[in-house]
Amino acid sequence: MPPVALHRLHDETLDLENLSAYNLYLTAGAAGLRVGVADVRRNKFVALEDYAAPDGAMPLAGQVQALAAEHELVGRTGWNRVLLAVQNRHFTLLPASLFRPGDEATYLRLHHATDPQRESVHHYTHTGLEISSVFAAERGLAEWFRATYPEGRLVHHTSTLLEGVAHQNEQGNARRIYLSIGHQEVTLVAMRDKQPEFCNVFPFSTPEDLIYYTILVMQELQLNPDQDLVTVWGDLMHDSELFTILRKYIRNIRFGNRPYDLSYSYRLNDVFEYRYFELYALHLC
Template sequence: MWASGFAHSPLIQATPEEYYALLLFGSGAWPFCSAYKWPHATARFYGWPPWVYLWRASPDFCSCFLFLPMSTATVTMPPAALHRLRDETLDLDSLAAYNLYLTAGPAGLRVGVADVRRNKFVALDEYTAPEAGVSVAQQALALAADHDLLGRTGWNRVRLAVQNRAFTLLPAPLFRAGDEAACLQLHHALDPQRESVHHYTHPGLDITSLFAVDTGLSSWFRNAYPAGRLVHQTSALLQGVAHQSEQGSPRRIYLSIGQQEVTLLAMNGKQPEFCNVFPFSTPEDLIYYTILVMQELQLNPDQDMVMVWGDLMHDSELFTILRKYIRNLRFGNRPFDLSYSYRLNDLFEYRYFELYALHLCE
């Protein structure tokens, strides 16, 4: 069904550099009308759905006549917070004293803030996974519109880790700028219309990570934080594990368990020997991939230690089955040489490892 609407809306004061979005929605013949203010660059880069009409307007008055299909009138709402923790020392009037860290993937968005001078995490947010049909980019945009941390600029440093399976690692001497897409296509069917390709060279490890990012997410991030850096989730994991590994220590397997995905990392001392992300839908799938990698690297599931981080509980079925087949299984700790606000004390130490480890990514 089609409906038409004519709206006269007094708008809040704004500068000429800002866009306005008029959202029309409803179920009757005349849709409800409301006005939202969005930053100019956000509107420019974001792929708005057909029911959003963008325009430059005077700060006092606007009018719009718009035909739209009522069935498309949906609004992406900000995700619900699972955790929203703040230390009293966090000073939002001095953002240059802090680093902002983000992770984005199937499990949703996570936000962390670290005090640069004290090397201390003073804030952590976790949000629900995107609903069906909603991308992480849409979720980030909806959240940033009214968030005390994500919508702010002026940070000392900003890092975003993307979690997906579209990545590869190669020796840094073999990497040449401009070859990212060609190299990544050997491992991932790249869609140039929906994905952009990025790289990150690991300091001290002589390794370069190549990875793809949803175009909507990368455009939002580049626009919001022009000096920010995108990395892959495996890079944060690798930097964190290398940081707390000892030179000359024996080969060891590390697991980072996410939403129906597991990252398996093998380290020999401080040098990575294997890194890959596997999908799994049952605990048996997870056991299969873990034992397969251990056998290929001549490790014994009955004797050799395996360290685990991620989204699981001590009493979960997944952990119970892991413990049955891997006898020397241990939960990992937070990255060493960092401190953490007492507000984070109620969180399991083996969770959010990649978010914390972004502090180690240059």
């Protein structure tokens, strides 16, 4: 059973006969699959698609294969670049100067017990931020991606979030907190002068869990919920319980924008600007 389409937004300029002029971006996680296409020359997103995970525990590999079997974009080759971001809590960050290729499993073992039958370990180095990300991905998904797009790049969703936040047009060196809310998990990032100081993913099942982790991180970083700015992206609405409780306990809170320095088709105006940030930010990786 293929994933269920929630959004399929295409600009009329998207030319399916000239895929080399575009980058293909994919994200895969508990909420399902997301697809983005960016025009390389115009530095512009011209397509966005969102697919909910089908009922049942279908692996991500099965979802993406079912989608590719009948899709006009996913599974096709000839793109300029292809990147896939996996969304999970199984990652760690370390200074790039300390990273040694081949030791990925050792680094990750401190934070996550990898199951070699179901998972494979990967890495991505942020050259501008001078940090390396080591993460686990569903083995079947990684194997499908490697076979379909040998030159493609696999990253963790925290890497796209870090790159996107670092490219935000914000002045000053004050520490800032950023939240990205996904399916029953929230990624919290603290940045100072465009350099990451904290990044972690927390599970939550209630709005109270969400505000607990947010306030806990702010307190650990000596930030004041009554004064310091918190920026939010992700899968929530202005009138949702999640945003209501955030606004109740954090006075200076706002929804984030799409990544700067990129253009977006008017077709994408059908969705809120604070959604799909990690998908857009793949363009910055």
